[in-house]
Amino acid sequence: MNAAPAHPGPGDSPYALTHLDALESEAVHIMREVAGEFERPVLLFSGGKDSVVMLHLALKAFAPAPVPFPLLHVDTGHNFPEVLEYRDRVAATHGLRLHVASVQEFIDAGRLRERPDGTRNPLQTVPLLDAVERHRFDAVFGGGRRDEEKARAKERVFSLRDEFGGWDPRRQRPELWQLYNGRHAPGEHVRVFPLSNFTELDVWQYIAREKIELPSLYYAHERAVFRRDGMWLAPGAWGGPRDGEPVERRLVRYRTVGDMSCTGAVDSGATTAEAVVAEIAASDLTERGATRADDRLSEAAMEDRKREGYF
Structure with missing residues (x-):
């Protein structure tokens, strides 16, 4: 009789998970935890690939029921037309409510000023926090990944934000054994990153495997x-x-x-x-x-x- 392999690979058992299966399972678990723990979650959806993958995971997580939270996009006014068309079409296809916070409206109202370099990405913070406060969102799904940038590498899956929306790295909570702490005081909210452990390569391998449409x-x-x-x-x-x-x-x-x-x-x-x-x-x-x-x-x-x- 042949001895069993010391280190069975993914193909040695019908129950073994591939690395993409494991990442998908973790993200689905996180989304279900949020849906069960928070009252008013929202998913940031720009039409970019990470937010598209997040929505795909949310559709899987709650099927055959509808996704139990709306979408939110902070529109700079300088977004690519192809992405905005995709954003609106996907939201309509799945019957999802889409909130749009407009940077241009804040500029027109005098609450923000144009930057000399013309970029509006840094101006998204005020409209985002305004939308969170106005709609009383207590959990905000974001598509940030730890491999993207060193500040994001330091952030937990559940990231507590104070009453001003700010992030303090010293208030990071331990997340041992996939136990996530969503407790927050009135006025605070939690940012949630289901794709934290994906890399850019993982995202694209998942897009290819799932045949996900992109802009x-x-x-x-x-x-x-x-x-x-x-x-x-x-x-x-x-x-x-x-x-x-x-x-x-x-x-x-x-x-x-x-x-x-x-x-x-x-x-x-x-x-x-x-x-x-x-x-x-x-x-x-x-x-x-x-x-x-x-x-x-x-x-x-x-x-x-x-x-x-x-x-």
């Missing part, structure tokens, strides 16, 4: 772009390009999606999820480090914004 700009397409600070940016009403920044057409795709003024495209020929997986596996640059100008403002740019109430 077209995540795949290679010919687009008008111009070069600034080492990134290919899209022309737009936000203020680009400047004199001396010629526009050219290139075959590009986007690894991450935010405000058009700070989200750079990368040269790519990847037109399928499988091709993107192969491309990312060979890359040694993080998605935000390579394509997000708002993270280059300082060494601690993301952590500073999170302390103020950012995602």
Whole structure:
């Protein structure tokens, strides 16, 4: 009789989980915990790939019942049209209520001022906190992942925010054995990150496996772009390009999606999820480090914004 393998692999048992199955199971568990523990959760949904994967997981977590919480998008006014069209279509397809907090409305009301560099991503904090307070959301799902950026790597799955929406790393709670503490005082709320343990590669492998539809700009397409600070940016009403920044057409795709003024495209020929997986596996640059100008403002740019109430 042959001895059993000392370290059985995923294929040795019909009950063994692949790494994607384990990540999916963890995220579904987190979403169900939130639905059972909080009164008014909301899922941040921009139409970006991480929020799309979060919604896909939520649909799985509560099927055949509907998703028991609405969606919230903080619209900078400088978002990619393809992403906004996708956002609205997906919300309508699944019969989900979509709240939109508009940065432009806050600028028009004098509650925010345009930045000299034209980017509005840092201006999202005030509309977000206003929406959380107005709708009395007590748990806010975000698509942040620990591999994205060092401030996000320090954050727990359940991240307590104070009455001003701020994050204090010293108030991090232990999360041993997947036990999550959602206790909060009146006025406080909790940010929840079901994708914390996913990497960018995991996200794309999951998208490929689940055949999840994404906005077209995540795949290679010919687009008008111009070069600034080492990134290919899209022309737009936000203020680009400047004199001396010629526009050219290139075959590009986007690894991450935010405000058009700070989200750079990368040269790519990847037109399928499988091709993107192969491309990312060979890359040694993080998605935000390579394509997000708002993270280059300082060494601690993301952590500073999170302390103020950012995602």
